[in-house]
Amino acid sequence: PLVLGIETSCDETGIGIVRGDTLLANVIASSMDEHARYGGVVPEIAARAHLEAFQPALAAALAEAGVTLEELDAIAVTSGPGLSGALMVGIAAAKALAISLDKPLYAVNHLVGHVGADVLRSPVGDAPVTLQPSALPVATSGPLEYPTIALLVSGGHTSLLLVRDLVSDVELLGETIDDAAGEAFDKVARLLGLPYPGGPEIDRAAAGGDPNAIRFPRGLSLPKDLEKHRYDFSFSGLKTAVARHVERLRDAGEDVPTPDIAASFREAVVDVLLRKALAACGDLGVPRLLLGGGVVANARLRQVATERCAEEGIELRIPPLSLCTDNGAMIAALGSQLILAGHAPSGMDFGADSTMPVTEIQV
Ligand code: ATP
Ligand code: MG
Ligand code: FE
Numbered sequence: 001p002l003v004l005g006i007e008t009s010c011d012e013t014g015i016g017i018v019r020g021d022t023l024l025a026n027v028i029a030s031s032m033d034e035h036a037r038y039g040g041v042v043p044e045i046a047a048r049a050h051l052e053a054f055q056p057a058l059a060a061a062l063a064e065a066g067v068t069l070e071e072l073d074a075i076a077v078t079s080g081p082g083l084s085g086a087l088m089v090g091i092a093a094a095k096a097l098a099i100s101l102d103k104p105l106y107a108v109n110h111l112v113g114h115v116g117a118d119v120l121r122s123p124v125g126d127a128p129v130t131l132q133p134s135a136l137p138v139a140t141s142g143p144l145e146y147p148t149i150a151l152l153v154s155g156g157h158t159s160l161l162l163v164r165d166l167v168s169d170v171e172l173l174g175e176t177i178d179d180a181a182g183e184a185f186d187k188v189a190r191l192l193g194l195p196y197p198g199g200p201e202i203d204r205a206a207a208g209g210d211p212n213a214i215r216f217p218r219g220l221s222l223p224k225d226l227e228k229h230r231y232d233f234s235f236s237g238l239k240t241a242v243a244r245h246v247e248r249l250r251d252a253g254e255d256v257p258t259p260d261i262a263a264s265f266r267e268a269v270v271d272v273l274l275r276k277a278l279a280a281c282g283d284l285g286v287p288r289l290l291l292g293g294g295v296v297a298n299a300r301l302r303q304v305a306t307e308r309c310a311e312e313g314i315e316l317r318i319p320p321l322s323l324c325t326d327n328g329a330m331i332a333a334l335g336s337q338l339i340l341a342g343h344a345p346s347g348m349d350f351g352a353d354s355t356m357p358v359t360e361i362q363v
Contacts, residue, residue, distance in 0.1 A: 001073040001339045004061070004097070005332025008090030009082025009110045010156060011035060011046045013053035016329025017065040018336050021142070023120045024065035026322055026329040029053035036196045040186065041155070047085035054093055061328070072103055074345070076335025079107035079363050080356030082156070087352035095348060104345035106335040107363035109356055110326075112170055114292035115150045115163055116337060117323040117330035119143060148317075149173075149286050151277040153301075154293035154326070155182035155197070158233045158273075160280055161358060163290075166334070167341045172358045173280055174231025177220070181269055182295045184235035188242050188265050192258055202262045203299055209259030211267035211300075216241050218272040230283075231276055238268055270301045274308055281314050290317045296324040338362055 007014035011032055017025040031049030035041045062068065077094035080087060091107070098105035121142055150161040158176035163169070179187065182199055189198020194205065219234035220226070242265050249256050277289055289309060295301065296318060309316040323330060343362060350363040 001336055002067060002071060003332045003336045003339070004069075004072050004075045005328040005330065005335060006075065006077040006090045006094050007110070007113070007326055007328045007331045008050040008054075008086050009078045009080070010086060010326055011041045011049070012326040013050045013057050014326055014328030014331070015054075015057040015061040016327055016332040017061050017067060018120060018329060018332040020336060020340070021119045021121055021333065023122045023329055023333075024067070025061040026327055027057045027061040027064065028322070028325070028327050029057050032197060039190055039196050041083070043083045043085050046083060047089055050086055050089040054089065069097070069101055072101065074104045074106060074335055074339055076106040076108055076331050076338075078110045078113065078331050079346075079350055080110065080353030082110055082352075082354060084352045084354045087354070091350070091352055099348070105348070106338055106343075107346040107350045108331060108334050108338070109358060109361050110331075111152055111157060111159060111161070111358045112166065112361045113330040113334045114152050114324075115144075115161065115170070115290060116166055116334035117292060117319045117327070118290055118317055119166070119337065120319070120323060120329060120333050144290075145288060147284070147286050148288040148290050149277060149280050149284070150290040150292060151273060152293045153181045153273060153291070153295035155186065156180050157293060158235070159358065160231045160277060162280070162284065162286070167338050167343060167361060170358055170361060174229070174233065174276065176233040176235060177229070178234050178236040179239065181233070181235060181273060182293070184239055184269060185295065187239050191243050191246060192256070192261060194258075199295060199298060202266055203297070205258050205262035206266045206300065207259075209257070209261070209263030211263040213257070213260035214245060214264040216245075216264055216268040218268055218275070221272060221275065231280055233272065233276065235269065238265070266298070266300050270298065270304050273301065274304055278308060278312060278314065281312070287313060288315045288317070292319065292324050294325040297321055334361075
């Protein structure tokens with residue numbers, strides 16, 4: 001089926017078009033720059049930016065895919081989780097399109113969409129258009145094998161999922177109990193005096209540092225934590241540890257070695273993310289790990305994931321970065337998979353669900 005996907009849960013206006021599992025267009029307009037001076041995403045600004053970006057992004061996606069609205073078989077939209085005001089813009093647009101064009105509408109879960117991104121194949125030699133170009137080539141992934149463990153790490157989420165079936169059986173194994181991993185990068189960058197978004201800045205600074213210079217804590221990794229929080233994450237203690245370390249150096253009048261702190265912090269985040277993800281693979285006997293979310297851009301996370309998965313004989317799947325950060329193609333892909341599995345469209349009476357659980361794949 002030819003499906004249009006609409007994503008507006010955070011600061012990216014994403015419009016994607018797929019045919020079956022083939023990616024035809026992936027247009028992303030981000031309002032990231034407008035949030036930079038506030039050091040984080042401001043919901044009202046994000047919602048207004050979606051309103052402004054929607055029409056141009058839709059036109060660009062249709063042009064890239066070479067299809068018309070009339071030709072679509074269905075429309076898919078993110079209905080949660082995310083920022084209510086931001087979600088509402090995409091939902092209102094999706095409903096208006098579905099009603100005026102008389103097309104079925106699928107309201108889907110954003111987090112499951114991140115997993116769905118991995119089924120997409122891109123026609124050879126035809127890279128997706130992005131208003132925010134990706135540095136990485138677009139690879140082809142193809143059908144998911146089940147079960148698979150998925151680690152989703154972004155500015156708003158840090159979730160470990162057991163995916164038995166993309167369209168019918170997704171289980172939440174664990175998630176962060178405080179800050180998301182991307183949020184931790186942003187906060188630590190700020191206290192090191194680096195600009196927002198902090199992830200890429202820390203990555204860059206860390207490249208010249210020693211990851212073993214400072215032993216920062218790995219959240220929820222002590223034996224007593226593991227009983228109750230085996231697959232959960234915590235990054236607020238790590239952020240505090242970095243803040244204390246910087247404070248102590250400043251109070252003592254010593255230099256703050258940004259590269260060493262950035263590298264040691266990044267190592268702590270990457271280590272705990274992968275330790276828990278691989279523990280889940282081991283415990284549950286699942287030889288597959290899928291990564292998704294904007295933090296997947298992290299060079300060290302990719303490197304350590306590749307090394308440890310190779311050591312343990314686990315197949316690692318990482319979609320291209322333009323499909324890891326928030327985008328509409330992943331929502332279209334999930335819609336397309338739901339249609340292929342024979343699921344009925346959503347009713348028209350759904351709204352934004354900011355806390356939509358991952359077990360609710362479609363409204
Ligand atoms: P959501 O949680 O809904 O997916 P989001 O917009 O916060 O929303 P993304 O756009 O997927 O998430 O990712 C943005 C986050 O990824 C930011 O917190 C940013 O700092 C982080 N990030 C980006 N590049 C890197 C990097 N190289 N290393 C670490 N973190 C990174
Ligand atoms: Mg974003
Ligand atoms: Fe996301």
